[in-house]
Amino acid sequence: xxxxxPATQADQMRSAMRALCEILAAHPQGLHVIDVxxxxxxxxxxxxxxxxxxxxxxxxxxxxxxxxSVGLVKAGWITKSGSGQWAITEAGRKALADFPEPSAFGxxxxxxxxxxxxxxxxxxxxxx
Numbered sequence: 001x002x003x004x005x006p007a008t009q010a011d012q013m014r015s016a017m018r019a020l021c022e023i024l025a026a027h028p029q030g031l032h033v034i035d036v037x038x039x040x041x042x043x044x045x046x047x048x049x050x051x052x053x054x055x056x057x058x059x060x061x062x063x064x065x066x067x068x069s070v071g072l073v074k075a076g077w078i079t080k081s082g083s084g085q086w087a088i089t090e091a092g093r094k095a096l097a098d099f100p101e102p103s104a105f106g107x108x109x110x111x112x113x114x115x116x117x118x119x120x121x122x123x124x125x126x127x128x
Contacts, residue, residue, distance in 0.1 A: 020069060022096065030079075033086055
């Protein structure tokens, strides 16, 4: 691992999710998920070294990005269309400005996600 590598998978997730939002912020019309994942991967390798991605394996790292991004959707910071187009929201732009450090960005995302999950758990179960 390179000297500046994150100590934990949580650190890597926070860094990658902030990078994902930065990438989407640079593309007002959004990007297709394949392009988003490729750019996040390249940024992650640039920041933490190629071993940060290689240790997870190509498929695993890409899968992690997709799973980790669920928190961004729950926080209302990005949208995902059925056709694979991802875009940042105004709330996501505000989060980038309000939380410049990945740790604070990730902590806020986690807090909002926990609140959403708690609210969802209080809804009655629907049977179809």
